[in-house]
Amino acid sequence: MFTIIGAAGNVGYSTSSALRRAGIPxxxxxxxxxxxxxxxxxxxxxxxxxxxxxxxxxxxxxxxNAVQIIMPVSPRAKDPADGLRRSIESLFEAMAQARPKQVLAISDYGAHVADDIGMPSMFRDLEVRLAQLETQLLVLRSAEHMHNWGRVIPMAVASGILPTFQDPVDMAQPTISAHDLGLIAADLLLRPESGKELEVIHAEGPHRYSANDVAAVVSQLSSRVVRARAVPRSQWQAMFERTMPSSLANLLIKANDAKNKGGLVEISPNAGDVRYGPTSLIDALRPLVLPE
Known part of the structure; x- marks a missing residue:
């Protein structure tokens, strides 16, 4: 029997569905x-x-037998960053008590970086804490999810401008369909045991995409000319804090700074296994641009 923490989300549901299709409780x-x-x-x-x-x-x-951990962010919490830290400690204590044979933790590209780069650093803290467990730990570091573009797609279709924190807008960055990530996780849970105490695997989509690529896909799907436009760095704080507390805004600002710098929110040096999901950007964004 496998347990999925955060099973209602896109990744968790995809993993759960794949395991059930395989006949696993x-x-x-x-x-x-x-x-x-x-x-x-x-x-x-x-x-x-x-x-x-x-x-x-x-x-x-x-x-x-195995537990998959997806650490959710609560943007409505008074202090989401503190909530993430509390979640990490609670998850560690729970695993230490229950002692499952294997733990699969969904992490983030850039979690190997020692400097504070915002959200990826929170996942670094998760990895470090879980590594102290006396169990087999499988870390699945994920590229950014393609469906995150859904937040600005309605605005892009309406205005013809796709606002983005990616700068330059032609810089391709790793991304993945959440559905594919869940399937990769299920495949890892179902495979024969590796015998390794700690294993780190990276996952991204079939290609890397820039903000310009996203704008082109939205244009194709909506039949409306859409162009990507980088939001000036001076406006980031105010834009983020319109919809979230400052502690979460700061985590995302640091992460976007690291992405734009290049080479940080990336596959770690000397990485072993990298898995590639098959879903293309246009297929991932189609239901967001053309909802049924």
Whole structure:
């Protein structure tokens, strides 16, 4: 039996579905039981638990052969950065109590960087803490998810301008479909045990894309000419803080600075296994531009 923490999200649901298709029992751990319907429909056992309640998490994962961890961000929290730190400690305590044979943690490109580069550094902290467990740890570092562009697509179609924090707008960056990432995670969970105490694997899509590439895809799908335009660095703080607390804004600003610098939010040097999902940018963005 495999347990998926954060099973209601795009990645978690994709992993859960793949495991169920393989005939594996799946226990889905959710914060909000109202999101359980589609997981119940595919035969998952549903348990609700607060990610900050280590005792409840340990009880929920008790008996699992493997646990997949997806650490969610709560943008509505008063201090999302502090919430992430509390989640890391709670997850560690829960795993230490339940002692599953294997833990697969979804991490981030750039988590190998020692300097503070915002969000990837939070995942570095997660990796370091989980590495202290007496269990087999599999770290799956993910490129940025393609569906994150969905936040600005309506604005781009309406105005003809795709605002982006990527600068320059023609710099290709690694990205991946969340669905593909979930399938890669499921494949790793289903494979024979490697025997390694710690293994780091990277995952990205079939090609790297720039903001210009995104604008071209949105143009093609919407039949509207759309051009990418970099948001001036001086406006970032105000733009982020319109929709989120300052602590989360700072994590994202640092991450975007690191991406634009190049070479940081990347595959780590001397990386071993890199997995490539098959979904192209146009296929990932099609349902966002042309919703049913």
């Amino acid at each position: 799946v226990r889905a751990i959710l914060r909000d039981r109202t999101k359980a319907a589609r997981l119940s429909d595919i035969g998952c056992e549903i348990i609700t638990a607060d990610l900050h309640d280590a005792a409840a998490l340990a009880k929920a994962i008790d008996g699992a």
